Amino acid sequence: MPEIMPFAGLLYSPALLEDASNLICPPYDVIPPALQDELYQRSEVNAVRLELPKEADPYAAAAGRIAEWLRSGALRVDDRPALYPYFQTFTDPSGREFTRRGFFAAMRLSDFTEKKVLPHEKTLSGPKADRLNLYRRTRTNISPVFGIYADEAGTADQLMKEYAEAHQPVLDAMLQGVRNRMWRIDEPGLLQRLQGCLSERTVYIADGHHRYETGLNYRNERAAANPGHDGSEPYNFILTYLANMYDEGLVVFPIHRLLHGIDGFDAAAFTRRLGEYFTVTELGGRDALDAFLDGEPSSYAYGVVLPDKVLGIVLAGEPDSVLDSSCPDALRRLGLVVLHDLVLGRLLGIGAEALAGQKNVVYRKDEDEVFRAVGAGEAQAGFVVKPTTVRQVIDVSEGGDVMPQKSTFFYPKIMTGLVFHSLG
Incomplete structure (x- = not known):
């Protein structure tokens, strides 16, 4: 020390x-x-x-x-x-x-x-x-x-x-x-x-x-x-x-993501693209989503809030199949890395510069705000995520790596x- x-x-x-x-x-x-x-x-x-x-x-x-x-x-x-x-x-x-x-x-x-x-x-x-x-x-x-x-x-x-x-x-x-x-x-x-x-x-x-x-x-x-x-x-x-x-x-609490400003965003087409990489389950609402995330042991499980539906998604394969081979082991174990690289980057075309400037993604600590913003039409979609663990923070730090921005809320x-x- x-x-x-x-x-x-x-x-x-x-x-x-x-x-x-x-x-x-x-x-x-x-x-x-x-x-x-x-x-x-x-x-x-x-x-x-x-x-x-x-x-x-x-x-x-x-x-x-x-x-x-x-x-x-x-x-x-x-x-x-x-x-x-x-x-x-x-x-x-x-x-x-x-x-x-x-x-x-x-x-x-x-x-x-x-x-x-x-x-x-x-x-x-x-x-x-x-x-x-x-x-x-x-x-x-x-x-x-x-x-x-x-x-x-x-x-x-x-x-x-x-x-x-x-x-x-x-x-x-x-x-x-x-x-x-x-x-x-x-x-x-x-x-x-x-x-x-x-x-x-x-x-x-x-x-x-x-x-x-x-x-x-x-x-x-x-x-x-x-x-x-x-x-x-x-x-x-x-x-x-x-x-x-x-x-x-x-x-440590999670920090959720809200999607906005994506030209031509189509919720139905986006859902189909998710199905290429994730097991997708349509859920009955907020309580069902919370139960889904609590009961899902995978680190690569997320909630997707759309204007007309709520989805629970879990990565179908291994993270190795969707992440670049240069990605360090400590980062591979983070659900947010798959969300950022695969969903935001590959499926939605949001680059690192846009993420840093919050051009298409904003961050919210309150899950209620995710549902409210999507329901009010202020956001095109919301991603409800699991919290990062303290052990993951230390593993990433010791490896000399850095997490995606807004990964932790102590x-x-x-x-x-x-x-x-x-x-x-």
Whole structure:
């Protein structure tokens, strides 16, 4: 594992934290305009005003606010370096309650070639340029990278659980149906034990690939401009939330696909083409589709939502028969790779560039939205997919490969505003 360090976080004042539900926000990439407006109304110091400002120059606005909030006491620098356990309690769509346990730390940035931190998704230039401008102006990590590590014994999880049971959280906030609680640990002995039990482990980026790559670019930029650079500067580290892949609260939801803008799309002809490669079953509706996917062991099973019918499809042959021979083994085991390469690419003619630009495909986390959009004529078809597993994420990462975009949705998102990290 890369070096994991306690850090003196930037925190909201204790008085403000008494109403912490009005301070935190989701990460920038899942804040639509309506939610941005709502969060602005909640508080003059809601973290959205740093994470996604409305101003024409959002970067200057965020930098100015950090300086002003520090002057006014709304923000403060923590007294001592600490690690910050962060627990999120939530229910899944079936009503089961989970608590995901992890912690915030300052993680040393390392190039992917060093194999200490590994990605699993492709990144796009636009979000990285945006985040780099924010880093430059604010010199602050406002929202964290989300990393996972493998510790089957769960030693760090147990240490954090015991600490949380004996201490009150410094923050307890509800947002979007998720309870968010954070503690701070600054006891040297306990910090040493937490750091020790995580040594020699790889970190796999679950979410925040753009933020991590931006952190690397920003570090390189600052290092080149600093004649005295020695590697100890805060900009060599990035705010990271770390969770154990064996934590029962580490849940991955699927991200479904909606098809639009295909010239001459014919649902009946498309169904016939599917029959050349898949076993196709016509289903009675949403409930039947959910039962079909739950009961189908194949990774290459999908739901197809059309204006007049719902289909369950399963790849009839082996993936080797439809994928290019150069496709790595870890990717061959992913259902989304067959969906993208065979169905979207070969059958529908949607290329990689169109996928990246969402020209013909958009992504939705809510299965209800798939049915609604197709029924309303806003989409030509919808593809309901199974979730990617954490094991698949790690296998792809370790192989040095990347998944199709929007392959994973680690739920819930790590909220912004619990703690910030100064880059010096």
